[in-house]
Amino acid sequence: MTKQARFLNTLTILPRWIIVLLDTVVFALSAVLAYALRLNFEIDAMYNIDFMNGVGLFTTAGLLSIILTKSYAGIIRYTGVQDGMRVLGAISLAFLISLIANNVLVKVYDRNIIPYSVLIIGFLVSAFSLIIYRLLVKELFEFFKNGNKTVRSVVIFGAGRTGMLTRQVISKDNTARLRMVGFLEDDQSKVGKVIDGIRIYDAKKSIKDVFEKYYVDEVIIAIPDLPLDRKNQVIDICLEFGVRVSTVPPLENWTNGELSAGQIKKVNIEDLLGRESIKLDNSYVRDELSDKVVMITGAAGSIGSEIVRQVAGYQPAAIIMVDQWETGLFDIDGEVAIKFPLLKAIPILSDIRDESRMKGAFETFRPDIIFHAAAYKHVPMIENNPSEGISCNIKGTKILADLATAYHVEKFVMISTDKAVNPSNVMGASKRIAEIYVQSLNNFLRKYNPGHTKFITTRFGNVLGSNGSVIPLFKKQIEEGGPIRVTHPEITRYFMTIPEACQLVLEAGVMGKGGEIFIFDMGQPIKIVELAKKMIRLSGLKLDVDIKIQFTGLRDGEKLFEELLNNQEVTLATHHPKIMVAKVREYDFEEVKQDMLELSSLLEASDEMQFVAKMKSMVPEYVSNASRFTALDK
Numbered sequence: 001m002t003k004q005a006r007f008l009n010t011l012t013i014l015p016r017w018i019i020v021l022l023d024t025v026v027f028a029l030s031a032v033l034a035y036a037l038r039l040n041f042e043i044d045a046m047y048n049i050d051f052m053n054g055v056g057l058f059t060t061a062g063l064l065s066i067i068l069t070k071s072y073a074g075i076i077r078y079t080g081v082q083d084g085m086r087v088l089g090a091i092s093l094a095f096l097i098s099l100i101a102n103n104v105l106v107k108v109y110d111r112n113i114i115p116y117s118v119l120i121i122g123f124l125v126s127a128f129s130l131i132i133y134r135l136l137v138k139e140l141f142e143f144f145k146n147g148n149k150t151v152r153s154v155v156i157f158g159a160g161r162t163g164m165l166t167r168q169v170i171s172k173d174n175t176a177r178l179r180m181v182g183f184l185e186d187d188q189s190k191v192g193k194v195i196d197g198i199r200i201y202d203a204k205k206s207i208k209d210v211f212e213k214y215y216v217d218e219v220i221i222a223i224p225d226l227p228l229d230r231k232n233q234v235i236d237i238c239l240e241f242g243v244r245v246s247t248v249p250p251l252e253n254w255t256n257g258e259l260s261a262g263q264i265k266k267v268n269i270e271d272l273l274g275r276e277s278i279k280l281d282n283s284y285v286r287d288e289l290s291d292k293v294v295m296i297t298g299a300a301g302s303i304g305s306e307i308v309r310q311v312a313g314y315q316p317a318a319i320i321m322v323d324q325w326e327t328g329l330f331d332i333d334g335e336v337a338i339k340f341p342l343l344k345a346i347p348i349l350s351d352i353r354d355e356s357r358m359k360g361a362f363e364t365f366r367p368d369i370i371f372h373a374a375a376y377k378h379v380p381m382i383e384n385n386p387s388e389g390i391s392c393n394i395k396g397t398k399i400l401a402d403l404a405t406a407y408h409v410e411k412f413v414m415i416s417t418d419k420a421v422n423p424s425n426v427m428g429a430s431k432r433i434a435e436i437y438v439q440s441l442n443n444f445l446r447k448y449n450p451g452h453t454k455f456i457t458t459r460f461g462n463v464l465g466s467n468g469s470v471i472p473l474f475k476k477q478i479e480e481g482g483p484i485r486v487t488h489p490e491i492t493r494y495f496m497t498i499p500e501a502c503q504l505v506l507e508a509g510v511m512g513k514g515g516e517i518f519i520f521d522m523g524q525p526i527k528i529v530e531l532a533k534k535m536i537r538l539s540g541l542k543l544d545v546d547i548k549i550q551f552t553g554l555r556d557g558e559k560l561f562e563e564l565l566n567n568q569e570v571t572l573a574t575h576h577p578k579i580m581v582a583k584v585r586e587y588d589f590e591e592v593k594q595d596m597l598e599l600s601s602l603l604e605a606s607d608e609m610q611f612v613a614k615m616k617s618m619v620p621e622y623v624s625n626a627s628r629f630t631a632l633d634k
Contacts, residue, residue, distance in 0.1 A: 020067070026129050027062030027094065031055040031114075034122035038115065054114030058122050061097035065090040087130050095123045152178050153216050157234060158223035159183040159190050159200045166222045166248055166264070167196065181214040186230070203234070211241045218244040220264060235267060239537045269471055269535050288369075288510045289314040292410075295367035296321055297352055297400065298374030300328025303415060306502040307371050308332055309339075318344040320365050322358075322374065324351045352396035362407045370404055371505060372397065372414045375431065379419070382427040383556040383627055386608055390599070390615070393430035394437070398596060401438050404453045405445065411454045413509045414438055416517070418461045418494060424625035425556070429615045435517060436587050436618070437596065442515040444589035454514030458505050459582070461494030470528065474535050482547035484532045487554050492525040492561055507579065517582040525561065556627045592618075 032055055069090040098119055114122075154170065156163045163183060170178045184203035185191055191202045201210050210216060219238050221231065238245045245267045294311050298304035299321035305328070308321060319336070323329045326349055333347040346365065350357045352374045375393050376382055382389035397414065404412045416435050419428035438455040445452035462470070470493070477484045508518045529549060536547045543549070554560070595618050602611035612629050616622045624630045 020063070023090075023130060024059060024063050027126055028055060028059040030126035030129055031058040031118070031122045033125050034058075034118045037121055037125075038118045054118060057101055057114055058094070058098050058119070061101065062090075062094040062126065064097055065093035069093060088127060091123060091127045091130065094126070095119065098122075152218055153181045153214050154178045154218045154220060155182050155184055155201075155210060155214070155216050156180070157184045157203060157219055157221045158226070159185045159187075159193075159195060160223065162224060162248055163222040164195070166220055167198070169264070170220075178218070181216065182210055184210065184219070207234070207237055208241070211237075211243060216241070216243050218246060221245065221247045221267070224248070235538075239534070244540060245538070267538060269531065269538060284510045285506050286314045289316050289506075291315070291317045292368040293318045293320065293365055295319075295361070295365070295370045297323070297370070297372050298415075299323045299347075300325040300332055301373060302498055303501060303505075304371075304373035305332045305335075306498045307373060307505060308336060308345075310499070310502050310506060311371070312336055312340045312343055312345070316343070318346065318365065320346050320348060320361065320367055322348045322350060322352065322361065324349065351392075352400055353391055355399050358399055358403055362403045366407060367404075368410050369509060370400065370409055370412045371509065372400055372412065373505075375415070377417070377427065379425045379427050380555045382430070383425050383629075386426040386612060387603055387606065389426050389430050390603055390611065393427070394433050394596070395600065395603075397434040398437055401441055401455065404455075405441070408451075409453045411456060411509055411512065411514075412438065413505060413512070414455070414457045415505060416457050416459045418459055420459065423619060423622045425627065426612060426615070426629070429619050429622040432619050432622070433599075433615065435584075437592055439515055439517065439584075440587045440589040440592045443586060446514065452514070454512060456508050456512035456514065457517040458508045459517060459519045460496055460501050460504060462496075470531070471535075474532055478535060478539050478541070478547060483550040484536070484547060485550050485552050486529050486532055487552055488560060489529050489551055490560055491528045491554070493528060494525050496520070504579065511579075517584055519580050519582050521580070554626045 035054065098114065156166050158166075167180060170180065180198055182198060183190075183195065183200040184207055185200050186203050188202070190200050193200050201207070219234070221234065226234075235245050246264050247267050248264055289311055294316045296304055296307050296311065296319065299308050300323035304321075304323065308319060311319060321329060321332060321336075329347050329349055333345060336343060336345045348357075348361050350361070352358060374396060376389045401412060403409075414434065416431050417428065419425065420432035420435055421428075423429040423432055435457050438457060442452070442455035474484050504518070504520050508516075512518070532549055533543055536543050539547075541547050595614070599611060599614050599618070602614055605611075609629070609632065613632050616632055623633050
């Protein structure tokens, strides 16, 4: 640290009387300079008109205005727009006081104490001087404060209101050591203009030039509604130049309505993989859920807990939260109690396979709508423990579906997965069989009972940030210094955000008439190795230098590509362009019931090869991949 920096660090904030004194001196010197300018610096002429009285009048008026407007209140080293406006207010008041006093005293002295021309020049000189000296003090503090510390060059993407607030925040942050070098803007009406001394550049044409000219270290994205495609374009350019990218949170997430430097966070991979949110008519969802008793299974999981949050906002009569994970259930129950204190929320700690316990819950609470999110989902884990996957995903679903029918539940919405399409593993096949059971049950009931429970299924791909998903795993591997482990260089997956997935589930519950399997326009699949590379660069690290990628080979039952439909399935449109109904093969319920009984018997016998073979006969398109069960396909 330099001597100047150490000296400045020892300084405390100047007492206000010193600032008052300095400002008063500026008013006095401005009046003297105004006279000199008016009289072409002819000193004798200044004394001939008795300029001392005029300087005294202007200085006294300035002192009064300083006290009245409290322009001394700001901390000079943090001078901002508001401080500048306060100073301008003081100068204007000083001008007005001088003008009034001049008109009053003209009767005593039979002449103007201070010529009007001098008064106007004094006003302009003092305005310039008071603001400039504050800015100079601020810059000096910044210069010496940083000493030998590295100062990072920053560009703000977006010159709107949020961009201006971001500019103010980083200029006042002592710890960040950021130097603002420009704005980037897509809006051509703003390009080329200067705000607070900072130029606005064309983000579409000049972004690379700005990076090279100013050696930009960081870009802060300050456009809350920037389209996702455009955000990805900007970030890709930033990563190409090794520029760090941060983002400003939405207005509703600001602390007490104000933005702070700590809220400006680096961009996460989740910010880039989501898509433009689907727009749903929430009034229909509200009509469907309001004053209803809603049961949510798997309520402690990633999807289930988000469904709880969203359903709670629609004022149901009660939410019944079912899960066997004690800690997770405790957490979501506490969260609901805080956010929705008037809502009746009942946590039920139970396994959905416990039929007597589930029957007791149905008997006690009589749910109107069920969102069934409970399932075992990890492919390798279920491939190694197939009986557990079958027991939970198939038997558990059957127990709930049968109870829903017996207790006249209005709607039963089951959450399925894209892994149920042409399944290559036990987990996917178990979810496909669960789909088959609830759909065939729905179609059977439709023939004999018009008021039957309506069974609806939703299918979607991977959700960002869910428990055990690839992104949290990669983040952990990056934090540990690598390597990032990817199973195959060509493996791809679909992704969507948890809130978006849950919106789909709620919408399916509203629009479903029973028997449908809803699928969602998942956009383009993402190559997992490219995802890993982007995460490395977003972390400010270099591939193969700081972090390596290691290919480990496909795991048991794992596919290279996920599908939302098999070759025999087609889709039907709905009222929403991104939501479709899969036209799937339908099964006879009596045959399905018999198959389920046989599967249950084989499961009890604990012969893995036998009950997996039965699953393959129930789902002919189930062909194992890289698994010991591949032998059954031969």
